[in-house]
Amino acid sequence: MSNLPVVVIGAGPQGLAVAAHLLERGIEPLVLEAGTGPAAAVADWGHVRLFSAWPELVDAAAGRLLAGTGWVAPATGYPIGSQWISRYLAPLAEALGDRVRYGTTVTGVGRKGRDRLVDAGRGEQPFTVHVDVDGTEERIDARAVIDASGTWSTPNPLGADGLCALGEKAAAGFLSYRIPDFHDAARFAGKHTVVVGSGHSAATAVNELTRVAKQHPDTRVTWVLRRGNVGNTFGGGTADELPERGALGARAQKSVEAGIVDLVTGFRVERIDTTDTGAILISEDGRALPEADLVVALTGFRPDLSFLSEVRLELDATLQAPVRIAAEVDPNVHSCGSVRATGAADLAQPEKDFYLVGAKSYGRAPTFLAMTGYEQVRSVVAELAGDHEAAARIDLVLPDTGVCGGAGLFDDPSGAKGGACCAPAPTLLQIGRAPVNA
Structure with missing residues (x-):
């Protein structure tokens, strides 16, 4: 399966960051986005100002990729959503080129030739990603799948x-x-x-x-x-x-x-x-x-799990988040700044090489920071690349809410x-x- 791409669902901040990290590791990404352009969800709230400053909104690997194009990272200030797109996310998507496919809605994810019940040889089979492109069905084989589709579509x-x-x-x-x-x-x-x-x-x-x-x-x-x-x-x-x-x-x-x-x-x-x-x-x-x-x-918001019915997931019964991070992000117990950053080991699922990252990884928990997602992405891609030491390392301490x-x-x-x-x-x-x- 090494010749197959890693399919990334969603061309938002975390999805595009996944692609940048994969490229840096020599792994080919394919980003599937239902919208007509990058960060379609962010575009919907483009008039809203973020409370995270610019240095917290740019992923490290994405910044390195963009630096090669002459792009200069914004250093100070708090952008509105449309500025986040125009000054960072759109240039990043452009740098990724045809590795990002727009107007492509993922309708299902599974193992090729294996439904959810089949154990035999499951991990050796590629993923099959079912998509709808303007009413036409397509199938895409993938070595791994990273779902960064967020929760914006399901308030x-x-x-x-x-x-x-x-x-x-x-x-x-x-x-x-x-x-x-x-x-x-x-x-x-x-x-x-x-x-x-x-x-x-x-x-x-x-x-x-x-x-x-x-x-x-x-x-x-x-x-x-x-x-x-x-x-x-x-x-x-x-x-x-x-x-x-x-x-x-x-x-x-x-x-x-x-x-x-x-x-x-x-x-x-x-x-x-x-x-x-x-x-x-x-x-x-x-x-x-x-x-x-x-x-x-x-x-x-809540995660849309409808297209993952054939993927073996281990989610918390309350939050619909990966079980190993659920207690950390439960709003009945914690605020978003009182939790630790999460990595590949926390996000791993029973379905080998399938990960939920970004806001979707928090399930129904109400608070999520871009920097949290960037750390998740760094760790998950390191794990897929076989760099287990980097995957296990946590490089982020979240700012406390007080x-x-x-x-x-x-x-x-x-x-x-x-x-x-x-x-x-x-x-x-x-x-x-x-x-x-x-």
Whole structure:
């Protein structure tokens, strides 16, 4: 199988980095991307600013490959997604040339001539990757497969039980599962926007809406948390080793304290009623929020495992992440900066030479850093190249969030048993209980 390529699923930051590392090791990559260009998922949130600085957003092997083209790495600043593409990811994809195939959707991965049940000779058979190219089926043989497809295509629904709330599909016209482009302030000015979620994306949306509300005081913003307490929602502030990440939560907290944002806790969406002009969220305990012109559902993502049904995987039952890293990234226990970096040994699956890397390797865990993925990629490619010493070595120490101990007990309204233990717990000055519709 040494003459076959390593197939990489996804031409995002980690997928392109995989290809750069493979080339550096003398192994031929083939990157399959469903979108029409590099980093298609990043392009969808190209208006959003990253909290990681440029040096943390460029993979080392990718940088070495690009240096040969005369490319100069951006040294300072915090790009928005579109700048990440134009100044790094697109040049990297161009340098890889026809090793990246666009408009190619992976529909299945298996072992050639062996379904999931067959043991005999399984590891000696190449992988077969089934793809759809503009409606035409193709088969690609591969010596190894690295799935870096991420989770962007499968956002979690609004329903608190992990399934769509009643009426959620009918309310689609009033819902967004991505951070909207708030540069079009007129779309939100003087209107009521509800943000559901407790992660960095939600804080980003709240901060952008605060900017609109300061310019247009009749703008209403409601921030909904499923948990009964704030917990670590506001992050570690100045204790966060990524300053811009810490600042996200700090700014959002100030908006709540100033009364610009109404924060509602313990609100678990069960039903969505729609009118001609908006959507009304109704919780499991019967509370109803005032009608919203737009509901921004930022409740996380989940991995798409549908095309991996013939691959033998060992995933955690809760997070759908590789079992050896699940406990480290479980949001009930840890924040993203309190975990160790992961490598090939952590990501290996029962299916020999198959790996999940990047955001998909974290399953449903809500926090992932580009630098985490780059370290995963370095280690996995070293293992495939037979450099077991380099694969076993961990070259990255993750920056701490300044928050540890998890998010607290789900139903603890006081927050006394959760939140920050590495930094002072955030003080909540305003938690609203929304009026119940008559």
